[in-house]
Amino acid sequence: MSERTFDQVSWFRNSSPYINAHRGRTFVVMLAGELLAGPALPTLIHDLALLNTLGIKLVLVHGARPQISERLAAAGIESTFEQHSRITDAAALDSVMAAVGALRLKLEGLFSMGLANSPMHNASIQLISGNFVIAKPVGVRNGFDYQHTGEVRRIEVDPIRRQLEAGNVVLLSPLGCSPTGELFNLNAEEVASSAAIALRADKLIIMGPQVRINDSDGQQLRELSPQQAGRMLADDQLQAPGLERQLTAACHAASNGVARAHLLDTGDDGALLRELFTRDGCGTMVTRENYETLRGARIEDVGGILELIEPLEADGTLVRRSRELLENEIQRFVIIERDGMVIACAALYPFPDDKVGELACVAVHSGYRKGERGAQLLGYVERRAREQGLQKLFVLTTLTAHWFQQQGFEAAGVETLPGARQSLYNWQRNSKVFVKPL
Template identity: 55%
Template structure:
């Protein structure tokens, strides 16, 4: 089997999970200047083609710095923020206009033998961001440097409903007709919060957030991020981590930091189990729940290898669809990583635990115990007093969890009549 086929099969649960979701993506000005920029555009087009609703926010710091330097204007900063006077504002407007055209042009490419061929995208920009002046801080008048006052959620959602990509530039407009220079990171954060976006994706130069030993941190909770923000101090990654953390605290479920310098970083982060950057999650991105009909494909992918090894009884898609309400699953980032089924046995107060399966990568993380506890809870709610399990290769696992050796004779007649003597499964039972 080719690597491509294997990757596509592994990515399919994520493709289904991301379809119809809203992503806000922050692309700093440094990324526009990087040789990998075209690949980033290709990746975004691919997301759009897979049904992801995209809001892009572009930065412009290096381009503004260059324009100011070319005009020999002396920049002024206070607390890390640019003071935007009228002369600098003219530079900002010129740079932002050029960058907007760059993005629109890149997203309009239709080159043969390229990822853009036949894309036919529509990109929408506009006055979706209302701004207000920062004002005077510590005696310093920031003039045309502003902050986000309001995001036009309805306007943006209307464009997304029309299958358009929305592009937001780092400018905001006041009700009095003024123009303000804004932080792209702030626009991305407030937009993600206002839209209650499914993801906020932030591009930075580095792969993600690294710990003191130089190891990539794959996942953080907002409360865990504080110490890393303090440690990174004025580094741009600290700005990204602060933005991601605040977004999660205000309702965005997940924010991800990836590298604009690495080809395909976004796709690896979104469509692989390992990811590629750093995920900041509002809560555990792993859930345990009862299965629905939409989970049949993921269940088949999980249990098929165990069926081929003879560990589990084979179940066709039709059988799974018919029995789907009996299944409990653990889902991680859109992928089913563990499952178990509870079958009440007719004319008895007994039930059968069946089809307990855990993805090999997670078999040492206690997923089986989580499922067993959930199945026992479900069984008790249904008035079941005894739980039976039939196993050919996992006897010790059940013995270690309080199941006792039993026999076919102990099974209720409705289940004993279906016992497969050719498989010769061992029978265990547990009073619950």
């Protein structure tokens, strides 16, 4: 088997839990207008078609800002913006309708592709659009009459759900109609977040060029809480065009019942599939949930712990533990779980008569050793030990003495161990003893 084939097989196997988890879920995916004008769009449509085939219910929202600007410029109409919203008069509305209509037809054409040897051969996907977005006028604010610029009044949830249950993909445009029959130009990000909240979607995914959230050092932020996102918006830390609107939409959705909102840079080929079907993804996620959880271990974690510690047992870092032993001692363990995978563990064995505890089986997955997770585990175990009235922790180690010294442990002799532990000391292994007062 070639290395490329092995990688493909391995990736497909590892994606299985996510395929099962996403089936039947509702995702709202927003495609920025800049993306619709770029060369990456056909490939992205193939990826969206794949999601539909895998049983994911898709609602697409498309932007149209650059296309509207082009049509207005061609018509000699100057665009005026207030608070990131275009003021739309009657003449401008014609250009808005033309741009949005052209994009709808373009997307319908792309979803109809079915050439032999293409990713969408025999896909037969129906893209459904309609008057699903009910709008209201912005009105006059701060002295500006927004005219035909509107806001989302409500999303027609039941008709959309009927289409999704039928296996169709629903398309929402940044145009909404009012109960009086008027049309209004809408903010696509607002349409996307409003739809995700109204539909109680499992995910809101916002995609476009340069949709990337970095820290002050230029490193990509992989996870944000709505509160952290709000502080970034308040501090005006975002430089890329449109990123403020996109992060605002993600923050709004995550604060109102959408479990996870994702921001994906489409300059990264395959970003959508990597974000949804790999553990670490490639974008920025805004979520109220904690993506990593530090908690006491449960019996169903035994398999994950065994998989984590097996390489460390093989190289002699840890003493071997059987599944039966782990099952009997599982209440001693704490773990860090990342999206269903055990990535770190430790155990506390108390000796209450001596008021000391043994820190044992400290392990962190090789792919996650740069995030201070070992120190987090130690802090959690120390709190547990104090709650049990213990005054000291000790650890036996052969290869990681320096790390424990950095955490405040000091070298000690075997004679300092509790009597029950001294009798079990393995002189052939010749582990070093370190002690830390609590």
